[in-house]
Amino acid sequence: MNTFHSPGSMVDGQAAMRKEILIQKLQGLKFRDKILFSTLAVMFLLSVGIALATRWLLVNNLTSELEIRGLAIAQSLADPSRTYILTKDNPNLVSLVFDAAQLGERKPLIAYIFIADTQQSILAHTFTTPFPNDLRQANPVGPEQNNSIKLIRVHDNPAYDIAVPIREGIYQIGTIHVGLSKKHIDHLIAKLRITFLGIISVIGILFVVIIHWLSRYISRPISQLTLVADEISRGNLDAYMDSHKEFPSVNKRAGNEVAQLTDSFNNMVTSIKLYRTRLQESEEKYRSLFHSGPDPIFVLDRNTFEILDANPSAEKTYGYTKSELLGTPFRELVPEYEEAYLRGSEDKSLDDLSLGISHRAGSRKKGNLLFYVNVHACPTLYKEREAIIVATNDITEIMEKDAQLIQASKMTALGEMSAGVAHELNQPLNAIKMGSEFLNMVISRSGSVPQEHLQQVVNEISSQVDRASEIINTLREFGRKANLIEERVNVNKPIRGVFTLLSQQLSLQNIEVKLELGDALDDILAHNNRLQQVIFNLVTNARDAIHQKRKEGQGDRLISIRSFQEGDRVLITVSDTGMGIPESLKNKIFEPFFTTKEAGQGMGLGLSITYGIVKDYGGKIDVQSQEGAGTTFKLSFPVCSSTREEKKNKNGIDLLPGNETKSKDTTMKEIGPA
């Protein structure tokens, strides 16, 4: 549209380069100027073209047309002049040529007319000056010719001399010459050309004005849009909406591309405004969440884990001012989080929302006071940096409540155990009694007892005291609140502990216990007494299931416990030959307060707490049951890797004295049959 070059004009590199520059310049022009300039160029070319064409057409056509006219004049004179030549009536010849030359509009066209006889002497002419002699022979007409047209010069003025013979019969008696003033012809041409150019110029100016108006008409809404767009990018959205009301007519020009653009623009602005409002609302919502939320929220740099922002709750909870918090590495608040996060992000199986979750992390507030938090995080962008939003939820209180619950449940178990423990203690006590009676008898009989026997009895008594002491220790151990720190435990130890307390009781109840404890098992990270609680719960459940079955009166009474290792997991199975769990209840057995026992016989918290404890150690609990044939609970724990252990030790979390806590924050949904 806007290049004057034809595609074929690229002949050499320089020209091409120049062309490119030109094109670039043209492309840099405003839309309106482009239209204007291209129109002007077209108009200019058109004018030049028309002027040239007009010149060519006019010069040719007009000249030939006038020559024909001159010829007609000459021929029309030939007839009457013949008579006058023959009668030698020169005055009438003169009159004739003058009349012919002066007739109407011929006057400026005809430079001269003259009549010559065959001897080339002039009979009549229209000159008012002496007849130019060179004219006589300037354009002779031959005997065979009907006419002769020749461009000659008369008194330095060019003229077309049209010669027509006057014949009497077949012989020529004279010649009529009609001279057409070339100046006049040129003048006519020039006049026509000026008229043409004038018309073209007027049309051109009109055209330019129209195009100017049109291009403004087109570009005005565009530049208005540009202005408004600028205004909007300065954030002045409302200003646009105000000014927009001023040209609603734009909207009404349906079908027009500019109007469509404007409409689209309007829609865009409207939706931007809408989204902006929504965004603002959302931002305000989140800002209020951020500012007034009860939990501390931090924005961390994802690479350095430095605190970029923190909410008032964080200030309150941690006791630092905001300015103290900003730039502080997060590890000073939650020492283990950074590692947990990095570990989480390496795990490809986790999604964005769950990779930042860290449970029961130790956290320090000002003054190095420790408390426990759940940390939730999600990645985000903060001021164009990769960041993490981290919310720490103080769970210390929950953990304490959990621990109390566990403790209460344990106390219940202890109560249940008391009868068994009594039996258990009875045995050594009886043995001690018998020993002491033997010794009493020895004393009374005085000395008939060999030394070895005495030794044996004393040893026995001692060992029975040891046994009793062990039972009591175990009991005490069981009842003690667990540390918050996990320790390396060989799973066989709590199993044995439980059976220290229960074996007597179980055998009294005719329940056979079969222990298959694996050798050389790796340690796991757990609490001994909690594991005891787990196993105690499972064993008592097994016992109860067997009891329940016995009421129906049938089958073996066996509880078998196995421990073994599979790869990096240590497994414990507790099987019974009880009545089993109906399929419909399998989903519910881990729910709190779910029990199949009669009212008053249990709170329904046993398995629920068991599940929580196992989960806390990263373990899994699995149930296989066949109704009427028995149930097997299968526990699996990850073995403790030494590195992990070392790290734990290095972080060196102090225990809150007397706070044996236990988290149980898993939702019910997660508890399902394996």
Added chain:
Amino acid sequence: MLALLMSVLSRLAACDSKDSNILLEAEVPGITDTEIRIGSSLALSGHAGYLGTQTLHGAKAFLESINKAGGIHGRTIRLISYDDGYDPPRCLANTQRLIVEDRVFSLFCYVGTPTTVKIIPLIEEARIPLVGVFTGANALREPFNRYIINIRASYYQETDAMVQHLVADLGLSRIAVFYQYDAYGFDGLKGAELALKKYGRAPVATGSYIRGTMDIEEGLAKIIQSGAEAVVMIGTYEPCAEFIRSARARGYNPIFYNISFVGANEIAKRLGKDAEGVILTQVVPPPEAAGYQTHLWGTVEYSNLHRLYFPEDEPNFVGLEGYINAKVLVEGLNRCGRELTRERFIDAIESIQEHSLGIANTLTFSSTDHQGLEDVYFIRIENGKFVLITDWLKIKREIQTTGTVPH
């Protein structure tokens, strides 16, 4: 582009006029150190020969006297005259010859409307002055032409004045027009019609004849039938005399009014008794009007010179007009001085204001008015003599008593 073309064109035009100016200034035709050559083409023979001859005699009488007195600023005037027989082609050929071959300074003393009108283009092209034309044709006055110097009043003025008297003074309402079927006749007809139109009238009849013929019968019949009380006649003396004679012969005696070109003396001579009561308008006073000599000292001067150089003639109206033409020519040349060019000559003529010629009718020109005299003289032929009309009431009474008018 447009402006460029314009400027080129205007420059061309400028060159054009400059060139011809240079040509004129380089050499003034017809002027030598001792002589001013002027040319005339006029009817010296044929049916208007009297007019040409007398005009020429009148003019020559004055020019001879000037030459005899030493000429104008040391130059004598040589008048070259050709006979055109009142024939336009011949007039044209003569004029061309005067301009091209004789290279006269000025044209002078032309006679007749069709002849003079024919040469107007030639005058324009050659830019040669024409002084004194024995015709009152409007074509020589409008459109204005710088090179044509008229002296006498126009036919329009003559007919207008006459019609005014016929209608207003004599109370006539039925007026017919008889005219020569050519430029002269048409001019007179038009003047009469325009004059009548002022009174809300039109000619009751018009009749015409062809120039150079005597075929007046048809026109006469038409006019007699119309019962016109007056006939305005625009013609030459021969057919007009024939018309009046034939009309009287048939007992038709309206007021015959002839225009100046008819040649008063000639028609009076030809009509003899029938001339009685014919009214004419003249643009010069009667050359030998009894009792007015002191007022009209110019006519006396003329009569004397005419008699001196052309003793065979009687001084007459036509001769007087030629004489006055010559006086204007000489006055113009005189005012130019030695530096004589055509343009300066015309400027000199235009400078003549309120100049007395001794005919009770002052001569005034201007750059927009090239007709020197305005007055019209009314003449009635009474007892074979030309009498200036002073009392129209008398004529009216006469008409009523004699009852020369039909009805």
